[in-house]
Amino acid sequence: MKEEERGHWYLITGLVIGIVLGVIYTWVIQPVEYIDTPPSSLQQDFKDRYRSLIASAYLANHDLIRAQARLELLQDEDPLRMLSEQAQRIVAENGSPDEVRALGLLAVALSQASPESSTSTSLAKESALAKTSSPTGSYVFTPAMIPLKTFTQAVASTTPSEIPTVETVSSTLILPTPSSPSPGNPGTPTNTSQPAPSVTPIASFLPNTTPGGPFIFQSREEHCELSLATPLIQVEALDRFGTPIPGVLVIVTWKDGEERFYTGLKPEKSLGYADFSPTPGLVYAIRLGEGGEVVSNLSALQCLGSEGESFWGAWMLKFIQP
């Protein structure tokens, strides 16, 4: 057969063979190996465990900026909502109360941090300015104060955009804590002056779950305007000034059971808020904390509409810690 008669099909054949060879190389000879991945690529259940660990570490070090930076590694659209949802999911699955508490407290801390960041930033700037004058002594910034400066040197080495810098993260907890000098630590920024004496300790930022006496019952209100699909019992824990308190243990008991959860898992409603859905027909008792005043004879609230139709409503119980 002459060349003109055979045409140019051989070129297409060669192209197809080349593509096949390329695919064989990438899929069989040198297939993709998942190594050196970032936390954002983790499977959802692993992300949940990672998030729980961030919260547990936060409870240990009280370093909100570090916790925020770690949460950003997961690249959740709304880290606060993810924390709250995970906490609620664990409650629903009767999971570890400690895990719920850690997630809840971190969610609360994050929600409190946002609106205050501007004030706190100026505080941090003031204290930073105050550090420049006194020549006496020196101290070392703890990780709580310099978010990931040394800690992320390595982490940020190849993906700097994933770790927020000091400037981009809320500076709420950039509060100096003096410690002994550490000249042999090259990765730790040092300063050559005294810390500002008026700085608020980090602990004051955290929800305090055990001050004062036991919670006492303050009020019970019916809410029939909600037209709920299921009945609801809502609880709000307040201090004596009426400020919502997160992280308060709510104990709900009924004839054959008990459920425990914490306030503050729905920070969008109130930091002292918690709720649960009672089963119609059962009678419940609620108290806040082990020694709190018990409110008993609670059951699902049934409301009546203007035309006689019935629908579920919500009880709102308020407790105060004197």
Added chain:
Amino acid sequence: MSRWIRFLVAIAVGIALSLVYGWLINPVEYVDTSPDTLRIDYKTDYVLMVAEAFSKEGDLALVAYRLALLGDTSLVGLTQQAIHFAQKAGYNQNDIDLMQNLLNALRILYPNEGTPYP
């Protein structure tokens, strides 16, 4: 150009096209990976988180549960590796101390695991 040369060029173009597609147009996306594939710096931070939590909780069973997520390496070896990386990367001494405390606790639990990291 002879037919064979043109044929080989066509094969090369096909290979190039498939590589361009695989690497540029539709590159691999890392989704649903497991923690054992995390990069060493992220693994180190994970171990640091475990150490931080352990400093408050003191629960070695929980430590083992959490570290096991990072793969089948021995827990002692994993922590040693994290400390080694942290030292090289200039982590804060407090963080290294926390991991060292965790390592000491793990060595009691698993006395035969791990070897000194070079």
